[in-house]
Amino acid sequence: MTPGAPARAEAGPARGLLTTARVPGHRRRAYWRDALSRTFGAVDMTVPEEVGSGTIRTAPLGRFQVVTVDGEPLRTRRTRRLVARGEDRRVVVKLLVRGAARLAQDGRDAAVRPGEVFVYDTARPVRLLLPQPFRTTSLVLPRHALALGEPDLRRITATPLRPDTALGALLATFLSRLADTADTLRPSSGELLARRAADLLTAVADERLGRLPADTPSGDAALLLRIRAYIVRHLADPGLTPAAVAAAHHISVRRLHTLFEAEGTTVGRWLLGRRLEASLRDLAHRRTTGLTIAAVAHRWGFTSAAHYSRVFRAAHGTSPSEWP
Template sequence: MPGAPRLDEHSFVGNLLTTDSVPAHRRREYWREALSRTFGAVDISVPDGVYSGTIRTASLGGLKVTKVDGDPLEARRTPRLIAQGDEDEYVVVKLVSQGVARLEQDGRDIGVRPGEVFIYDMARPVRLLFPQCFQTKSIVLSRQVLGLCESDLRQITASPLSSDTPLGGLLSVLLSRLADTAGSHRPYAREVLARSVVDLLNVLADEQLGRISEGTPSGDAAMLLQIRTFIGRHLADADLTPEVIARAHHISVRYLHKIFEGEGITVSRWIQSRRLEACRQDLLHREAANRTIAAVAHRWGFTSAAHFSRVFRAAYGMSPSEYRDTHRP
């Protein structure tokens, strides 16, 4: 927009965004753009004369780790902003390390204290309020990497995880350490750490969704989490089959089917459901309006556009083109 400040070289050094060297009259717009670049487009409001903020970012495999220090603010991701961008492919896992926060999403309105972790989804409207100076440490990751369907994701957003619980405490410490050290790890270590983070998030999600019981064999549960993560990372590969998955995990196809029995779905159906969800999200993107249905299908591993249309209709009650015309903002 004309006259808007840009994130230029005098204020951006490596993985650092800060208002320190920005003139006071430009800081509000600069800070809005810095937050949007990091987490996705947001509308922010801040008290008059309060524009101070610093964002440190580092990559961790396919994840993004951030540490934010800022003055009081309110950030909203509105349907208008969601329709304009592609950030709705991402989920944010955030630790409040200093200050307090308030989060609204999916009909829930929660208060978050220091040491608590919460999750929000960029695909749906969200309001985040920091009434005082704050520090947060976050991980931004793809919905496909997390491997949760839409209905499951809606159940775990805006549900704070206390550091007093075993898994919540582990995630809180891990997030804090990663935000402080992510940029210092070697590439191989970053990949290993990223896999560990995703596995832990899957365990937390399964616990919140009631999928883990005391009778679940620990070895099967751990292998299932690894496989679901693997499927999320290779969803676009048309050659992703039970045989490929079993070989990648050094197990038999028979054992692979066995550990999926508790999910009430076959491996192939699980892959198909994740692909359908990814396609459904693509169909909602405004910038994909000129992309053919076949192109959307092929992007996520469907080799036949006709087959994709049939299974999409069976899952969502209408054809892909009808869904796009009906639901796109």
Template sequence: MSSDPSTPDAGASGTVYTTKAVPTHRRRAYWREALSRTFGAVDMRVSDEVDSGTIRTSPLGPMQTVTVDGDPQRARRTRRLIAGSDNDDHVVVKLLCRGTARIEQDDREAYVRPGQLFVYDMARPVHLTLPERFRTKSLVLPRAVLGLGESDLRQLTAAPLGSESAVGGLLTPLLSRLVDSAATYPQRTGELIARNVVDLVQTLAEERLGRMTEDSTSGARTLLVRIRVYIDRHLAHPDLTPESVARAHHISVRYLHKLFELEDITVSRWIQQRRLEHCRRDLSRPASADLTVAAVAHRWGFTSASHFSRVFRAAYGVPPAAWRDSARRERSALLLGRPAANPLSSSAERAASA
């Protein structure tokens, strides 16, 4: 693939495979190899030559997010292909966004419609049929990250989960958002959201295995994910406090704090951390260039500009104005084709010498 116009666009933010510039007679072979590089070796069948297809991937710690737009196809992973593959210790959590699908694994067969999730294990034979043009979003993660044994994992495979399920209602938008935005998140933010997805998949396994109780760790984990989503949706509200969060979820403040002990962080610290991450992102964006630093802070729920400046510097080592200036210089350097300094390190150096 490296010697033709189909060379993937690889970089820190991920890889793109596309058939756009590939000669028609080579697209089928190219598409099979692109799928194999992304998910593991597959035997792919199409009714005609591949017309168009795009795969976008972004790394996320030990995991990978993937979006695939493609033509009708059948992909089969056989025991022979698994035996010759070094990518058989991964699990795929997949959201079908467009088209229909049929998934076969572990002596089960299920039909999937748009908006439903399904799981399959790359270590065992699987057959995925997509009879019409489709789009999928996937999280590919090592089995060790999921923390499920083979017998437990078999309870999850080839069984669609839609938004009608309480867990699915949380998992579907989280996975979709994660895949769409993985390349734009600061590393820790992306990994935290990915962990939410993993937590929910683990909770789903607990439900399927009949181990779920209201007071179980999995039940607490599900509630914690729901609370995180609520916090993210209300960051702009200055009155977002542990008390208001607990009240919205009909739990005590004491229990709320107990839930966040699972993450080794306080509720207030979590809220502040998420606000700072959004402010840092906005201060780096050209679209927010006309806003003052104080306006950006107020947009994400900080009521005091001086307090925001203090906590921003404590978190990132530089004042917010210096961060913005460095991000502006970095954009200019990139436009001119010059090496760009890291905004954080260059600003930190100037702050230290001031």
């Protein structure tokens, strides 16, 4: 949104409905540009001189957001200047439900058709053209929640994930269902499902990058999804070791380590990351809930407050008690 715009969206992207239906005609263009920029990050945007209608429905899922947009033709561009502002880095996973799209990032320029999923990273310049009235469903997630190495992420941006494989179709269906049910989910359930969508994207990326056989959701990708879901459900268990995870899935510990090594991480590192992420939510509300650092540590499976403080400082450069 350009500085000094005469209209501002009345609600932030965290929750609810933004619609031009409540805005006088002469203010709709500024309102719509502002609403989209606040939802997806600062962009240079071109919209029609007269905006007839536009709706953004946003539901928070923990640290994720699911967003459905119905709108008229527009063009958006995130420039190097806007990237340099240093906003939180986010990855947007978007399903084109209706209309057409063209996306450019990381040296690729791709046409997108309805039913296809595409990905872009707000940490680098990106251009998105929607030349027709459209509907999109998006999952907006922090970059660190996506279990993909940096080179792998760069290789799937601006590359439509078509629903002509089992995993690709599953991701599109999952995003659609997540948007339909997000308002009815409890916060913990919603975030867990959002994580599963992120895991599906990782599996689809692995398939596209040649690390998985195509059309085999019952193979390594599906097994890894089940293992990750199991780990997230049992984060509070301090006895959740690689041996326990392997036994629960009737595989060897070596096989378990191999699955995670193919992702560029380890079982222990992935588990620790999820525990730290979960603990951040409790720290953010510690003043209102009265939870102690020891209680937060115990709640998420850390063996002691001292152990929790050590790994937290290593990850975030500060102690849990000093966390904003």
